[in-house]
Amino acid sequence: MAAPAKKQEGFHDCRDAWARTLEDLAARDPRIVAVVNDSVGSSKLGGFQKAFPERLVNVGIAEQNMVGVGAGLANGGKIPFVSAAACFLTARALEQIKADIAYARFNVKLVGQSSGVAYGELGPTHHSIEDFAWLRPLDAVTVIVPSDAWETAEAVKWAAAHEGPVYLRLSRMPVPDLDIKNRIFRHGKAELVRDGSDVTVIGCGTTVHLARQAAEKLQGEGISARVLNMATLNPLDEEALAAAAGDTGAIVTVEEANIRGGLGGAVAEYTAGHQPVPVERVGFPGFVVTGSVDFLFEHYGITADGIAAAARRALARKR
């Protein structure tokens, strides 16, 4: 197992929020079931298994079967949450996700755990940085990437209530609470973390708090940066993108994913077709080198300094 990321005060593993919320929902709604691939522990579903043993289906190490079983459970009137390491769930069962879940529009919730490079030293076979590019084009699938424990809980609740396929992308890497006042989870809508006028930094998942730190650094240099939390990658909040392009004229994207086909790709697709502005993409360019998750974030510039540097590059490209 990969070394755990540094434990810091006020940082939380979002899997705790996920598991607690699912248990609460399951206690109220007998239709909720969980499907796992020998991943009870890593999905933190030990409590769920104890409370609802008959509603946890462990298919063993068999991801294609796992996703198909999820589709069948939905056919039988259940609300299945199919939870597994994101790398295996999305890659190994991609055709099942496409044909059995997305194209069939079955009411299945796919939950990718330990996504991105959370399994740092275990290497690219165990990283899930391509999942955005794989799932974003499946138009029926809502793709949500919560940024902290609060948003994780809200996203799980929203997914359970929503009729249709959802991909929830969770990490195991502790992140701080964003601590935004009067927060409301609105799927498909970017969340304004901080307003600004010179450049917009858009993050998702584990990178949003870094985007905010970068904006604080930039403020010290007299640069006003807007920060958006784009928790929903599909459907993308095009209204917020149009406003970002129009109001600030430059965009930086930050994601724990491959910059091709992910958040950066999505933003570039939109702006190229509607409102061309400089877009600097921070993330991984492809398979990563060996190292811990903290090392990899540092190495690839997914840090407050790296994001601030990208913002300066975007500003320099502004006409």
Place this chain on the structure above:
Amino acid sequence: MLKNDTVQTIREKALWMRRRAFKMVYDAQLGHPGGDFSAIDIIATLYFGVMRYDATKPALESRDRFIMSKGHATGALYTALCAAGYYPEDWLDTYMQPNSRLNGHPNRNYLPGVETNTGPLGHGLPVGLGIAIAAQISEQAHRTFVLTGDGELQEGSNWEAAMTAGHRKVENLTLIVDRNRLQQGMGTEETNGLDPLDEKFRAFGWEALMVDGHDIGALLDVLATPRMGRGRPLCVIANTVKGKGVSFMENKASWHHGVPNAEQYGIALEELV
């Protein structure tokens, strides 16, 4: 109904399905008639002698489920659903036409009676397993039937599901293998052999039976027998003939997705009586 009457009814439905499916393929000049014809007697037996359903209420919770995992054999599935009353016959005339509900592979959102999307092979059994587990959790009595091709069993996802179904003793699940011994290019045993297939399923914790897949009385016997209390899923290996019923198609791999010309169409209709 007496069994002999049921057999006669199913035989008549199957004959109509073969004639109608071949017309669809002829009109569209597209399709998979060889696999349609090996599966039609099995599907007709399920819809007109075994399964409980209400075609006017396709989503009825207590319905028995049928999944056509060999989703390319739409000629067999679409004619069965039509004959069962899920939609009018003129829908069949649109087979593979632009904007038709009748795609070359079935979609549950377009066509009532289709339980899940299939086409890529090896998807039906895991989904059927999920339906059967849902019924177990809810303590519902309905059964789930999955029909796979034999070549299709080369997809590993089937064996993932076979393992889980045996382990969980999913007795309300029945897999029927359309054992025509031919896949797209050539024989299954020349490609990636499956025999001894029954022993493989038994080793996975299933009950496995062999049956003549064109003997409707025998199919009725094995498929209509209740499963509750058996403690094991059932695999019915139905020995069939690809292209069954049309002399020039029988046992020819080339009819996997072959389409008839006018002369062949005429000969087939003369034989299918």
